[in-house]
Amino acid sequence: MSAKTRESTKPMLASIKEHPGKRADSTARLRQRVLDAALTCFAAAGVEATSVADITRLANVSTGSLYHHFDSKNGIAEALYLQGLDQLNSGVLGRLNRCRSARTGVRSVVLQYAEWVSANREMAGFLYAGDVVMSDAARLERKRMYGRQIRAVFEWFARYVARGEMRHIPADTYVPLISGPIQEYTARWLSGDAQRSPAALKALFADAAWNAVKT
Amino acid sequence: MSAKTRESTKPMLASIKEHPGKRADSTARLRQRVLDAALTCFAAAGVEATSVADITRLANVSTGSLYHHFDSKNGIAEALYLQGLDQLNSGVLGRLNRCRSARTGVRSVVLQYAEWVSANREMAGFLYAGDVVMSDAARLERKRMYGRQIRAVFEWFARYVARGEMRHIPADTYVPLISGPIQEYTARWLSGDAQRSPAALKALFADAAWNAVKT
DNA sequence: GACATACTAGAACGAGATTCTAGAAAGTTG
DNA sequence: CAACTTTCTAGAATCTCGTTCTAGTATGTC
Incomplete structure (x- = not known):
């Protein structure tokens, strides 16, 4: 052909x-x-x-x-998925590490997230569509990446939690509280159910995130 | 065979x-x-x-x-998906409509959500896996359902927003703010990355939800 | 310049989704 | 109840891919 x-x-x-x-x-x-x-x-x-x-x-x-x-068609999808996720994660982490206060740090996570998905709509759509059937190896890799991210983010927060500037809650609830809303909104936006881009509403979600974890 | x-x-x-x-x-x-x-x-x-x-x-x-x-294998998946989503939505809405204050209403959304996914783990896992490739017709139907849900929830909230008991923000940000965190946590739980069931943490997420939208 | 390795091409294969053909049960009409 | 229609069931046949296989062609090395 x-x-x-x-x-x-x-x-x-x-x-x-x-x-x-x-x-x-x-x-x-x-x-x-x-x-x-x-x-x-x-x-x-x-x-x-x-x-x-x-x-x-x-x-x-x-x-x-x-x-x-x-290896296979799905192998290509897995490679793309992990590559995209890594890009997103390291963007968030890199920006977080340049922050010097609990408030700016927490807000930066949301802001970076919103900006990245708005700027990389194609990749974001692919990541959110979730139609990659993960092999055991890829699943493990993703778990490893997610664990590393959670740990890195939590370590950054830890000092502020210790100082009493942020709430003390279970470790794996910080990320959902901080980025859950923007992620949920992004999913709606990508599927065409919401009009405004996440970047356009980033301030609102950044405020909410800080509000959810500050003391 | x-x-x-x-x-x-x-x-x-x-x-x-x-x-x-x-x-x-x-x-x-x-x-x-x-x-x-x-x-x-x-x-x-x-x-x-x-x-x-x-x-x-x-x-x-x-x-x-x-x-x-x-029609097809995928048609079965679509039917199941829409059925499950409808069940989840109507559970949330039904409970919301029995509430008599802004605070209990907002909290009820999260509580119902957490309880439903914990009680219907199989269906929840299927809904979250997101491996249903939606046809245009199914996509439209989902959009319709989501729109109806958003509208119904927002209508309920409207009176409290008017009374100044809840924040006045764009209509399509209420649901992400309220249920984003519990949904995000649920996804982690279903994929095995988080230990405690959503039901076990429901109070924390319900408080956060109210905190995010109260005035 | 002969051998090894990395790569390319496209045909062949096989698994599995969908369609087709034949016929049985249920419902309808006289 | 007999003829006829519609709905449903069965499983074989077909057709669409993803993947593997065979036969090479370039590149690099000694």
Whole structure:
């Protein structure tokens, strides 16, 4: 089917490589092309409704090639998911670590969250759609990431809790209290049930977050 | 394959019908058997990993029969999803409508939510897993349900907002502020990342909800 | 310049969702 | 109750993918 677009036996990558090109280079390029194409498809139609053929077509890659670099269609979805989640998490954590008071820290979590999802709508939509069926390995990885995030966030908060500037509640309730509302609102927005972007309402949700955990 | 379990040409429904049995009766019975079987499978393994054969086997129904009553495997998932969501919503709304003060009303939403998910873990897990790929029709129906719920909840709140007992904020931010945290916590609990059941922490989240919207 | 490794291509395979064909039960009408 | 229609059941046949397999082609190394 896509044989028509292949004009010769020369690899199509030749035209993309600007330098003589190490193999590693073109490999990385192809992997990325596949990931980009997959995100576009997944965000538009969901993982299940996207066929491998859709991805190979958009990425301009053969079936064999795709399977040489990835385990399975779902493996691509998992890789994207973990990559997106990590990006979101580290954005939040990075900003939090530059804060110097309990209030700005708590607010920063919400603000960063709102800004990120508004700026990365395609990835956010993919993450929220939740149609990635996680393998045990990916599930474990996600749990590890979530645990690390919770721990890092909680450690940051700990000193303020100790000083009595923040409430003392079970460790795993901080994140739901702080980011639950903005996440819930974001889900509505992504599914088209809410009009205003999370970024437009970030102040409201940031205030609410601080209000929920301050003493 | 399942021919082994079919002992004769007599319909297996005969043994189930206690009355002479109208057709509508046995039809409803079969539909429900399929839905029950599907929920069990979906909750255990997810929609994608469940085969139609799994469902027909557990429900003791033939392929043709199943497809006579449902469009597709995904159609079954959609029906279950909407049914579960409706149950959850009406539970919340019913309880809210029996409340006589802003504070008890707001708290009741959270309490009901926590109790329902803790009591209906299988359905809750299915709803939260989010692995139902919604058709346009189902998406529309969900939007309609969500809109109705938001409106009903907001109408209830409206009088207290007018009296100045509750904050005046955009209509579609009340639900995220009130139930966002408990929902977020529930998601963690269902995926095994949090230990205590939502019901065990309901008071904490109910207080937080009231705190978030009171004046 | 021969061998190894990394990669690409697309055909073949197999699992499983959906459709099709045949026929049985229930309901209706005379 | 006999003829006829409609609803429902059964399971085989089909068709759509995801994945694997076979046959290569480039790149790098000695």
